[in-house]
Every structure is written in structure tokens, then in C-alpha cells.
Amino acid sequence: MRLDVVTIFPEYLEPLNVSLVGKARARGQLDVRIHDLRDWTHDKHNTVDDTPYGGGPGMVMKPEPWGEALDAVVESGEGLPTIVVPTPSGRPFTQELAVELSEKPWLVFTPARYEGIDRRVIEEYAERCDVREVSIGDYVLAGGEAPVLVMVEAIARLLPGVLGNAESHRDDSFAPGAMADLLEGPVYTKPPEWRGRGIPDVLLSGHHGKIARWRRDEAFRRTTGNRPDLIERADPAAFDKKDREM
Numbered sequence: 449m450r451l452d453v454v455t456i457f458p459e460y461l462e463p464l465n466v467s468l469v470g471k472a473r474a475r476g477q478l479d480v481r482i483h484d485l486r487d488w489t490h491d492k493h494n495t496v497d498d499t500p501y502g503g504g505p506g507m508v509m510k511p512e513p514w515g516e517a518l519d520a521v522v523e524s525g526e527g528l529p530t531i532v533v534p535t536p537s538g539r540p541f542t543q544e545l546a547v548e549l550s551e552k553p554w555l556v557f558t559p560a561r562y563e564g565i566d567r568r569v570i571e572e573y574a575e576r577c578d579v580r581e582v583s584i585g586d587y588v589l590a591g592g593e594a595p596v597l598v599m600v601e602a603i604a605r606l607l608p609g610v611l612g613n614a615e616s617h618r619d620d621s622f623a624p625g626a627m628a629d630l631l632e633g634p635v636y637t638k639p640p641e642w643r644g645r646g647i648p649d650v651l652l653s654g655h656h657g658k659i660a661r662w663r664r665d666e667a668f669r670r671t672t673g674n675r676p677d678l679i680e681r682a683d684p685a686a687f688d689k690k691d692r693e694m
């Protein structure tokens with residue numbers, strides 16, 4: 449997969465050299481290209497923002513540098529990319545969207561600072577490419593770079609061969625399957641006793657059926673406590689009699 453990021457803070461994307469994403473790049477599974485938006489400015493101050501029409505606080509990112517930058521990036525590859533615009537006004541970033549984006553050959557991210565990018569840029573590219581305005585949650589960050597890191601990590605771990613154990617995403621919270629509507633429950637490792645605390649006996653029982661039941665009960669308990677909205681929203685058929693007795 450190819451990933452381009454156009455930003456005024458290229459150094460903000462340095463974590464993409466580390467850990468899972470860094471290794472995927474080193475192995476050639478991900479081709480990440482970071483671009484400095486200011487390379488497409490032509491004045492001595494490398495201006496990327498201006499005051500908003502209609503007044504109001506803050507600044508708006510000018511269309512010209514974004515237009516030139518996106519033309520250069522889009523024309524540098526084969527076919528057309530999917531453009532992901534991080535914005536608190538976008539559609540929610542979910543595991544489902546991460547899966548969908550992980551199946552695209554080429555993504556271009558356009559993290560903005562200030563009050564966002566002049567609307568005409570989005571309209572212009574939406575005529576040529578698949579453009580997605582995406583929010584990572586109901587809070588406002590100072591810019592879209594941190595959301596890009598979040599989205600790239602969620603997407604990269606879904607690419608074939610990137611996670612060591614392909615089964616590792618099977619039980620993820622929000623993964624499709626039998627536990628689709630439940631959050632992941634607690635996990636334990638050695639030692640069997642730590643600061644006087646043991647681990648649930650069932651996990652030592654070797655009884656796969658009982659372990660599966662226990663995991664489901666714990667997942668159900670966590671979901672009811674932390675995210676009751678997930679239970680309310682789910683298809684009632686997703687829960688069995690034992691769940692309801694919890």
C-alpha cells in the first residue's frame with residue numbers, strides 16, 4: 449500500500465518510522481511518503497493560511513498550496529488515490545472504515561491546522577477522486593496530524609503480513625465475528641501470582657469450552673459497564689440466554 453501525507457509539520461509524522469508501521473515500511477509492505485505543504489508556496493513567508501471570509505476567529509488554509517501539492521502527489525502515481533481528510537466534522541473513523549481503507553492501494557492524507565482547508569479544495573478533488581472526510585472522535589485537536597497517526601496505525605495492522613499472528617485481529621474489540629458487538633475482556637500472563645493476585649482458575653483449566661464462555665461473559669460485563677450503547681445498538685440475536693442472565 450502507498451500512503452502520502454501532506455502536512456506543514458513533517459516531523460510530526462516521525463512515529464511512522466517506529467514499531468509496527470516502521471517495520472512494515474522497512475519490509476516494503478508500506479510505501480510512506482511525507483510532503484511539506486510549504487514546498488508548494490511561492491511567497492517569502494511560505495504562507496499557508498489566511499483570514500476567513502465572513503469573519504470569525506482563526507485562520508483558514510489557502511487553496512493554492514493544497515491544490516498544487518495534491519496535483520503533484522496525485523499525478524505522481526498510477527490510478528487515483530483515496531484522499532482522507534481528517535476533520536472533526538467528518539464521518540466517524542471506525543474499525544469498519546479501517547478495514548475498508550486497508551483494502552485500497554493508495555491513500556493520501558491531508559491533515560490541516562487552523563480552522564481547516566478552504567472548502568473548494570475538497571470539492572475540486574471530490575470530482576476526481578474518492579474523498580473521505582473523517583473524524584477520529586468527538587473532540588477537537590489542534591490539527592489533523594495525530595488523527596493521521598491513529599488512522600495509519602489502525603489501517604497498517606490490517607494489511608496482510610503486517611501483524612505477526614494473523615489471528616491477532618480475530619478477537620479485537622469491534623472485529624466481525626461471534627463477539628462482534630462486544631469489547632475485548634481482560635487478559636493475563638505469567639507469573640500465576642503477582643502481589644498476591646492470582647488469575648481466574650478457569651484460564652488454567654484447559655477446558656476450551658469453559659474458557660470461551662468465561663471470555664464471552666467478561667466481554668459482556670465490560671461492554672455493559674463501559675459502552676452500554678454498543679449493547680443497545682446491537683442485534684438482540686447476537687446475544688444468547690446466558691449473556692442475558694449476566
Ligand code: ADE
Pocket residue numbers: 534535536582583584585586587588589590591592595
Ligand atoms: N482535526 C482536529 N480534530 C480532529 C478529530 N477529532 N478528528 C480528525 N481530525 C481532526
